[in-house]
Amino acid sequence: QKLDKMRTVLMVAEKPSLAxxxxxxxxxxxxxxxxxxxxxxxxxxxxxxxxxxxVRFKMTSVCxxxxxxxxxxxxxxxxxxxxxxxxxxxxxxxxxxxxxxxxVKFLQVEARGCDYVVLWxxxxxxxxxxxxxxxxxxxxxxNKGIVxxxxxxxxxxSSITDTDIWNAMNRLGEPNxxxxxxxxxxxxxxxxxxxxxxxxxxxxxxxxxxxxDSSLISFGPCQTPTLGFCVERHDKIQSFKPETYWVxxxxxxxxxxxxxxxxxxxxxxxxxxxxxxxxxxxxISKEAKVxxxxxxxxVKQRPQALxxxxxxxxxxxxxxxxxxxxxxxxxxxxxxGYISYPRTETTLYHENFDLKGTLKQQINNTIxxxxxxxxxxxxxxxxxxxxxxGDHPPITPMRSASEGELGxxxxxxxxxxxxxxxxTVSQDCKYLQTTIDFKIGTEAFSCSGxxxxxxxxxxxxxxxxxxxxxxxxxxxxxxxxxxxxxKLVEQQTSPPHYLTEAELITLMEKHGIGxxxxxxxxxxxxxxxxxxxxENGRRLKPTNLGIVLVHGYYKIDAELVLPTIRSAVEKQLNxxxxxxxxxxxxxxxxxxxxxxxxxYFVDSITSMDELMEVSFSPIAATGKxxxxxxxxxxxxxxIQVSGSSQSVYALCDSVFSCDGLGTVQVATASPAxxxxxxxxxxxxxxxxxxxxxxxxxxxxxxGITENTAGVLGLAVRKWSAGLVEVHSNK
DNA sequence: GCAAGGTC
Numbered sequence: 001q002k003l004d005k006m007r008t009v010l011m012v013a014e015k016p017s018l019a020x021x022x023x024x025x026x027x028x029x030x031x032x033x034x035x036x037x038x039x040x041x042x043x044x045x046x047x048x049x050x051x052x053x054x055v056r057f058k059m060t061s062v063c064x065x066x067x068x069x070x071x072x073x074x075x076x077x078x079x080x081x082x083x084x085x086x087x088x089x090x091x092x093x094x095x096x097x098x099x100x101x102x103x104v105k106f107l108q109v110e111a112r113g114c115d116y117v118v119l120w121x122x123x124x125x126x127x128x129x130x131x132x133x134x135x136x137x138x139x140x141x142x143n144k145g146i147v148x149x150x151x152x153x154x155x156x157x158s159s160i161t162d163t164d165i166w167n168a169m170n171r172l173g174e175p176n177x178x179x180x181x182x183x184x185x186x187x188x189x190x191x192x193x194x195x196x197x198x199x200x201x202x203x204x205x206x207x208x209x210x211x212x213d214s215s216l217i218s219f220g221p222c223q224t225p226t227l228g229f230c231v232e233r234h235d236k237i238q239s240f241k242p243e244t245y246w247v248x249x250x251x252x253x254x255x256x257x258x259x260x261x262x263x264x265x266x267x268x269x270x271x272x273x274x275x276x277x278x279x280x281x282x283x284i285s286k287e288a289k290v291x292x293x294x295x296x297x298x299v300k301q302r303p304q305a306l307x308x309x310x311x312x313x314x315x316x317x318x319x320x321x322x323x324x325x326x327x328x329x330x331x332x333x334x335x336x337g338y339i340s341y342p343r344t345e346t347t348l349y350h351e352n353f354d355l356k357g358t359l360k361q362q363i364n365n366t367i368x369x370x371x372x373x374x375x376x377x378x379x380x381x382x383x384x385x386x387x388x389x390g391d392h393p394p395i396t397p398m399r400s401a402s403e404g405e406l407g408x409x410x411x412x413x414x415x416x417x418x419x420x421x422x423x424t425v426s427q428d429c430k431y432l433q434t435t436i437d438f439k440i441g442t443e444a445f446s447c448s449g450x451x452x453x454x455x456x457x458x459x460x461x462x463x464x465x466x467x468x469x470x471x472x473x474x475x476x477x478x479x480x481x482x483x484x485x486x487k488l489v490e491q492q493t494s495p496p497h498y499l500t501e502a503e504l505i506t507l508m509e510k511h512g513i514g515x516x517x518x519x520x521x522x523x524x525x526x527x528x529x530x531x532x533x534x535e536n537g538r539r540l541k542p543t544n545l546g547i548v549l550v551h552g553y554y555k556i557d558a559e560l561v562l563p564t565i566r567s568a569v570e571k572q573l574n575x576x577x578x579x580x581x582x583x584x585x586x587x588x589x590x591x592x593x594x595x596x597x598x599x600y601f602v603d604s605i606t607s608m609d610e611l612m613e614v615s616f617s618p619i620a621a622t623g624k625x626x627x628x629x630x631x632x633x634x635x636x637x638x639i640q641v642s643g644s645s646q647s648v649y650a651l652c653d654s655v656f657s658c659d660g661l662g663t664v665q666v667a668t669a670s671p672a673x674x675x676x677x678x679x680x681x682x683x684x685x686x687x688x689x690x691x692x693x694x695x696x697x698x699x700x701x702x703g704i705t706e707n708t709a710g711v712l713g714l715a716v717r718k719w720s721a722g723l724v725e726v727h728s729n730k
Numbered sequence: 731g732c733a734a735g736g737t738c
Contacts, residue, residue: 015737040738064736071732078731086732097736126736187734194733202732220733331738343737518735 009050010114010142011059011155012107012134014122016041017341018160019061022120025165026057036060036110038101043110050116060110065126066103066133067094069187071195078199084602086196087595092188094133104137111138115145118153119175120168123390125577129183131175150174158390161350182577185587189569193594194220197560197601201549204605209616214530214545221566222514223525224553228561229507230532230540231550233499240495246275247489250445252288252438252481257473259484262288262438262445268491275488284441288481291437291444298450300429300464302457304347304386305394306420308516309509311342314420316501316538318463319412323501323520329413330395338406339417340396343517347386347394355380355425361400367415368422371460380425396421419460426457431466436475440483447472498539511563512570544615552608556601 013019023031023044031046044059075081075090096104111117117138121127135152145151153172157164197219205217245268253259269275304310315326330342349355359380362372375381386394397418403411430453438445449472458465475481499507504523508514514522523540526532531546542550553561572590575581 062736063738066736068735069733076732083732098738101738122736130736183735190733190735192733196732198732216731218732222734335738515735517737521734 006047006054006056007050007115008056008058008113009116009118010111010138011057011118011120013059013061013120014127014130015063016061018120018122019044019059021160022165023057023059025160025162026059026169031057031059036106038103038106040101041106055116058110058114059120062103062107062121062130062134063098063101065097065130066107066137068097069093069191070095071191078203081199083196083200083203084595084598086192086199087591087598090192092191107134107137108141112141113143114138115143116151116153117142118155118169118172120155120157123156123158125179125183128176128179132177132180135175159346159350159388160392161352176577178579178583179577181583182573185576185583185590186569186573188587189590189594190221192591193598194218196598200598200602201605201608205609205612209612209618212545212612212616216529217545217549218525218529219560220522220525221569222518222522223529224549224561225511225513225563225566226504226508226522227526227531227542227546228550228553228563229504230499230526231542231547233496234542234547237495237498242492242494243270244490244492245270246272247491248275248278248282248443248445248486249489250282250288250438250440250486251484252440253484254473254475254479254481258470260447260473260481262447265444265446272488272490278443279486279488282441282443282486286483288438288440288445288483290475290477290479290481291439292477293437293475294435296433296435297453298431298433300431300456300458300466302381302384302426302428303420303423303461304384305349305424306396306417307344307347307389307394308342309345309505309519310347311395311417312520313502313505314416315413316505319409319416320538321409321413322523322534322538323505324524325409326413327520329409333406333410333414333417337398338401338410338414340394340398341392342395344392344394345387345389345516346391348388349383349386349394349424350388353393355383358396358398358421359425362397362418362422365400365402365418368419368460371422371426375422375426381427383424422460423457426460427454429456429458429464429466430454434472436472438481440486498535498541501534501538501540504540512567513563548608548611548615552611555607555611556604557597560597560601 011019011022013022019042020033023033023046027044027046027048031044033042033044035041036043040063041061046057047054048057049055050057069092070076071086071090072093075086081090096102117135119131119134121130121134131154142151152174154175155165155168155172157168198217201219202217205212206215247268248264248266250262250264251259252262266278269278311330312323312326315321316323319326321329327342330339333339334342356376359372359376363369363376365372395417397414401411401414406414432451432453433448434451435446435448438447449469450466451469451471452466455465501523505519508519508522513519526540526546527534530543531549532540532542535541550561559565569590572581572586576583576586
């Protein structure tokens with residue numbers, strides 16, 4: 001009898017956490033684990049059954065995409081390549097997405113000698129695309145199987161639960177080439193279109209206006225519509241014409257009760273004369289007659305289980321934390337085991353989710369122990385039905401924590417996530433809404449008030465609670481009140497506010513701009529590029545640059561900024577995914593359209609330039625052009641400290657970490673890079689007085705300074721447009 | 731130096 005060597009099945013998930021969960025389920029907890037050679041991914045091994053044979057399973061993962069698309073090297077020279085060439089002529093290539101992870105090598109090491117592969121990538125189009133990235137990497141090194149025997153399998157799962165994972169394992173299919181191709185097409189379109197427009201408008205406007213505070217004027221199918229939403233609101237504010245309107249205000253009282261102010265049922269009128277007529281009609285009577293009293297029990301629903309986008313909204317509006325920052329904090333909380341995986345679209349707890357166990361972990365927290373104990377003794381409420389996106393469970397706390405161990409923002413986010421979780425298993429908030437309808441003369445008025453019946457979940461989410469109001473007077477139909485006053489009040493309509501970040505997130509979600517993972521990136525982008533600033537209350541106010549860009553697109557080709565640009569393309573991409581359209585044809589057709597749009601944009605750029613001229617000064621008018629900061633590529637400005645006899649010099653070098661925006665951190669002074677690595681020698685700055693100052697030198701285009709070693713001990717006062725203002729601390 | 735999408 002021939003002794004067969006045991007066969008090996010390689011299994012690959014999209015991220016390390018999933019590989020671990022799935023391996024644990026499939027091995028029934030019996031797998032052994034080791035780190036892979038890149039340090040990021042683990043390999044979980046166990047023996048089991050596959051295709052009616054005993055095999056060795058090796059479950060591992062990638063970290064998102066293995067490859068990313070870029071132009072071949074020589075097309076990345078901005079000075080030598082005409083952006084128009086990026087639409088067709090410039091060849092692209094797939095490069096390793098994160099060279100530090102050496103993912104291809106890692107996969108090949110693990111795949112060598114394997115006989116089968118089961119792809120456990122996320123069940124969306126991106127996941128399908130990663131399937132083929134993995135296959136491209138490993139197929140050359142896998143064992144060549146028996147001819148016509150299937151060796152590549154795709155697991156389709158919709159949640160990370162025992163039943164789902166086992167079902168997927170028992171009904172393996174094949175990866176879907178069309179879905180993967182639709183992602184290839186998206187990548188190529190985004191790259192070619194984004195880079196062409198970005199390079200062209202950057203090069204066109206850069207160096208033209210001295211006070212144009214940007215190193216890079218980027219364009220993208222997600223970031224540009226995101227900016228568009230902010231500017232659209234700005235335009236509404238600008239074009240807002242306040243309108244005067246009139247309201248009938250009536251105050252009535254009964255006995256010794258404090259007077260009630262009533263709401264007019266006509267709400268308001270926009271004509272003074274008409275308003276006066278209604279006053280006269282009301283004044284016929286000195287009494288207000290109660291027409292009806294209604295009491296309705298109303299319910300404020302407990303929240304659905306928490307997903308990423310909702311977490312970002314609340315973090316921004318209630319905690320004042322930006323999305324990018326929130327995700328960083330959330331990821332830290334996740335890797336430290338305090339919360340579940342923070343990137344999910346799902347708002348439904350799975351049937352076997354341990355609600356009570358999760359709640360019990362919170363029993364000793366002083367802040368909400370009382371609510372938790374009450375829930376555990378009276379029984380938790382069944383959570384509201386949410387949406388199962390098939391990715392990850394909702395965001396929940398995983399163990400108890402205290403403020404000291406998490407740090408300020410970490411704690412605030414953890415506290416919110418925990419309060420939200422408790423709220424989802426609490427009762428709804430119930431209140432009584434009382435409405436009293438009055439008639440004064442011929443005019444109808446009413447007043448209403450809310451009284452709490454039971455606070456339910458609002459005890460843990462107090463900011464959603466029913467505000468305490470003074471109770472309405474007890475009365476019944478037919479009662480009469482004395483009219484204390486009735487008058488016509490003049491008021492004006494007021495303009496809308498700038499978009500809050502939370503509103504922007506909602507708009508992006510609604511229009512399909514970005515994903516839960518990329519929404520924070522797009523918002524961060526338009527801040528970093530100086531298109532919008534974050535104002536009080538995390539409202540996003542477009543800058544002159546942001547406004548001019550969007551208005552320019554409107555003038556030239558509004559589709560460049562409308563959210564429909566993305567959805568139209570995605571419609572085409574979906575046809576590829578469904579096998580209803582040819583990948584090459586859709587790609588070429590769409591590229592052709594955008595190539596034409598690009599040429600039209602180039603030909604019409606003067607109409608955007610006209611807007612620029614209004615907002616920015618030509619470089620000649622701003623004095624001599626200074627060199628650019630070597631790091632952020634913006635023009636440097638010379639700044640004098642007011643009220644100081646000391647001279648202060650513009651400086652930007654590696655001692656300071658530059659984020660290209662308004663913040664600067666003094667890092668440990670590292671020695672200046674040796675000028676040997678400098679492609680150009682530093683130009684000297686003359687007339688630098690030394691008394692009380694460190695010797696400072698301008699930074700040159702390549703970002704090299706001399707004598708930066710002595711920079712420690714300087715105070716940084718201001719940073720703007722690539723400039724740091726420094727003076728001695730001593 | 732550029733896009734957007736995964737994830738660390």
